[in-house]
Amino acid sequence: MYYYREGYLRTSSEAYTLGKLSENFIHLTNNCLQQFNKNYGTFEEGNTLSFDVFRSLLKTDYNNLVDFDKDLLPRMKDLMIDSFLSTKSEINIKRRKFCFEMLGFDFLIDEDFRVWLIEVKLFR
Numbered sequence: 146m147y148y149y150r151e152g153y154l155r156t157s158s159e160a161y162t163l164g165k166l167s168e169n170f171i172h173l174t175n176n177c178l179q180q181f182n183k184n185y186g187t188f189e190e191g192n193t194l195s196f197d198v199f200r201s202l203l204k205t206d207y208n209n210l211v212d213f214d215k216d217l218l219p220r221m222k223d224l225m226i227d228s229f230l231s232t233k234s235e236i237n238i239k240r241r242k243f244c245f246e247m248l249g250f251d252f253l254i255d256e257d258f259r260v261w262l263i264e265v266k267l268f269r
Contacts, residue, residue, distance in 0.1 A: 146229060148222065154194040154254075158182035211258045220260040225250055228265050236267075 155174035159182065165171055170182045179185055179192045186192060194202070200213045211217065229236075229248070249266035 146226075148225070150196075152196050154196075154199055155179070156189050156192045156194060158184040158187065158192060216258065217254060217260055221250070221252055224252070224260065224262045228262065 155176065157171055157174050158179050159168065159171045161171055169178055170184075173179075174192065176192065189198075196213065203209070203211055203213055225248070228250070247268040249268065251263040251266075253261040253263050255261065
């Protein structure tokens with residue numbers, strides 16, 4: 146198993162609120178949806194933050210309250226390992242000697258900096 150170290154965070158074009166539950170631009174950060182919002186790119190270019198930019202934001206805006214590499218990333222890795230272990234019998238089901246399958250993991254980081262696994266995509 147190989148973990149690719151670089152990643153990114155998708156952001157929304159509108160401020161988060163529970164008051165507008167049906168407003169997709171607030172609750173869904175998919176680029177294919179966000180690109181049609183009038184505020185697309187207002188806060189971050191392409192509504193995307195690299196891990197490095199997010200690390201800096203946590204240091205400056207949250208006064209080192211949470212450390213990406215010590216607090217968030219290990220939880221993401223734990224969830225990835227758990228996901229892999231729960232489905233390892235389904236990966237490389239033809240038992241090919243040299244097989245490559247890529248898993249894409251989507252996470253949510255909530256206001257308390259808890260990491261939640263949203264979905265896993267398998268690319269064959």
